[in-house]
Amino acid sequence: MCPRCLEWLRSPLTVRLALLVLVSTGLIFAAGALYTHHVARGLLLREVQANTRNLARQTVCQIDAVLQSVQPEPTLLAQCLTAQGPPERTELDRLLRALVAANPHIYGSTAAFEAESCAPYYYRPGSGPIAFSDLASEQYDYRAQDWYTVPKELDRPSWSEPYFDAGGGETWMVTYSVPFYRERDGRRVFAGVVTADVQLDHLSRFVADLKLYRSGYAFLLSRSGQYLSYPERAYIFRESIFSRAEEDGDPAKRELGRRMIHGEEGSVRVPSRHLGRMSWLYFAPVAASGWSVGIQFAEDEVLAGLRAMNHTLLAIGAGGFGLLLLAVILVASRVTRPIRQLAQQTREIAKGNLDLRIPELRTRDEVGDLTHSFENMRVALKEYIANLAHTTAAKERIESELKIAHAIQRNFLPKRFPPFPDKRQFDLYADLQAAREVGGDLYDFFLLDDGHLFFSIGDVAGKGVPAALFMAVSKTLIKGVAEQHRLPSQVLDKVNYELAQENEELMFVTVLCGVLELATGRVQYTNAGHLPPLRLRPGQGAAWVDLPPGLLLGVDPDSRYATRTLTLAPGETLLLYTDGVTEAMNAQQALFGADRLRALAAQLAAADPQVLVAGVIAAVLQYSGGTAAPAGPIEQSDDITLLALRYRGPPPDAEPGRSA
């Protein structure tokens, strides 16, 4: 596309719309006007040509009528002279005078004889009486005149070329000559001619008087192309159409002249020197004399009406265009004003000013819809951003709470391994993989005295900071109570009582705890709603440890817990865990399950506690995340806590019986 078009396309909508409408309307208008002009011009010219043709034919008829009316008298006289021979001179004079008197068109007449020199001429000079002139004079030499020689040589009546009859009629005239004959030796011999003259003025006035439109005119050409009548008097009897063609260097005019004098009828469009512009010429022949009548008129005069109509049409068109332009500009600016406003407002909105209200449009058109949609979008956007801020704040709060919960959990659990490097009787390892939302799992171990190890594992029902706090409280209580009461059931009785008191939050915790007598491997244990641990015997697999029944801590202050006892052989391991292990889920929502744990633990029965714990955690994490869906690893939903305690047997130097 050309650069100019591109520039135009970039120009404002109003301008483009106005231009488009105006150009299309202009083209339609111009096409209509051109077609109308063309058709009207054709109709007009055809009409005018028909009129001109009629006019030319009418003029020809008028001339012909005069010429025809002159012919009978000389014809009759010639017939008489042929039949009866020359009459007496006085009789001849009387006949000629009567001939002239009989027909007002006849200017003069003679009977000119071949043998004897005799040519009496009667004519009417001016409007006076009939006069006489003898043409049989030496100067005149009638036998050499065209009016005499032509009919004689052609042997038939004929009209002469127009001539000035010097020495005869002394005027411009045309002569009709009829030969007459006499008998000599049985042969018909030419004896002379009888003539009748018609004054040329008499004929050319039919043409000279003709007026057409403002400057249209008619002209008359003789048989040889001479101008017999023409608006420029200087042409008459001097110029011929051929001499003008030669002087003007106009071969077409010469060709036209030849058509005219050869008796053709027709019309041509030619430049007129006389009118100084393009003209139409219609021409028709005068049969009797071989002349041609031409009627010429300026084309623009004929088309003057059409031109006036065109001017009016143009004025109407121009006015219409003006109105149209105004209307288009008005409509276009009205249509585009809301769009322009909208564009301005959306620019503001794009800058971030979402409070800018987009005024509602009353119109129900597309622009109204667009404005409405924009307003909806703005409102929705504003709401969304408000929501986003709210959500972000909430999220941030939760995140910080979680951090606190994690900190509590982390800080309250013992993390030093091996915890008692000087105690060779056991190995202990524990780990807690906290969930993103803290699950409230807990584990603990400490030496009650030199020969007894207290260990516990628990799970607060609940999540987050409250669970962490409850966990901290539970752990602190357990430790505090355990230092006073050696029997695990007593510890839990006491702790339960404390927790259940004023437990307005209704927080609960499961706890499994026990005391290992280092010297013997005897374990006293109790349970408050926790999952049974696994007892691993190297070479014999893993077995669930029977647990005494016991309600969760914090439910009922009067709950009582029972203590059970088992004895670990050296190399045996107790594996304690929370439900984060067995209830870990894979992508298909299937649980890790207790059986899978037992199988795994059995495989790892001989391993160190640390290896055992790490192996189980790895297996659980792999289970819950390893077969992850493409969306990514499933986030661990609960704390995963494991505590493994392996009894290694009393040291060689140990004093048996010191335990309680």
Next chain:
Amino acid sequence: MGKGRRIQLQILLAALLAASGRAAAESAAAPAQVTFLPHWIPQAQFAGYYLAVDQGIYARHGLAVTVLEGGPRRPVEKALPAGEVTFASHFLSAALALRDGGAPLVHLAQLSQRSALLLVARRAQGIRSLRDLDGCKVSVWPSFTLQPEALFREAGLHVRILKQGPTINLFLRGGVDAASAMWYNEYHLLLNAGLNADELTVFRYDDCGLNFPEDGIFTRADTWRTQPDVCRRFVAATLEGWQYAFAHREAALDATLRRADAAGTGTNRAHQRWMLDRMYDLFLPAQPERYGRLQRADYDRVAQAMRTAGLLRAAPAFEEFHVPALP
């Protein structure tokens, strides 16, 4: 016109001017009153005379020339022998015939070097060569029978000769098969009556061994005897006038048309232009040194033909007839 020819013309003109200057000095006091009668009506055939008057060329030569209106009502045949005019132009043959009839004329200068007489016929009637004229009706001007009759006699043609009137209408109307025409006049009238050149067959007498030079300047023998200087100055000024006319053709046409209109001859510029152009062709043929001079061979040819035709009893000696009016 060739360059050499132009130089020759200029030399000639210079010589004429020198001669005229001398002559003018001789007669500066009183210009000689003379009259000139052209042998036909006012037309471009006489443009040189008109311009010699209008441009003051005659006056510079010490002449006060009155150019009279010629034509059938004032024939040279009567006016010059009667001494009504000082100088006259006429056809060489006509002048010879006049002299033979007793008029004491002498020949001063010969403007036309070629015969302009033609015979025209329509090609459409099948007339293409001279032989085709056998048995035809041919119109001939009574005063120009010499060349046609010689032609028909020599070619052995039997034609019916008709007397040709003052117009060409008889031919145009088909009353005759062939008609006489002057190249510079009637031939062009035929063209301007709508006939095209290619529709006409033209026989030129100068092509048929019948080149009779036409327009010459004549005076009475006694004028030449008593006023040879006036005669010489008239000839020199006339030749100069013609040179001027050929060099200024529009001015020549203006001068001609003014006189033609005054005489009411009813002609037009196109026709006079044609005529002037043909005058140039007739007056200044191949050899410019012949300008204005009568060649002995031409004279002999005309005289011999006239004697043969019985139009001349005895031809005068060339020197007796053609007096040395040119330097």
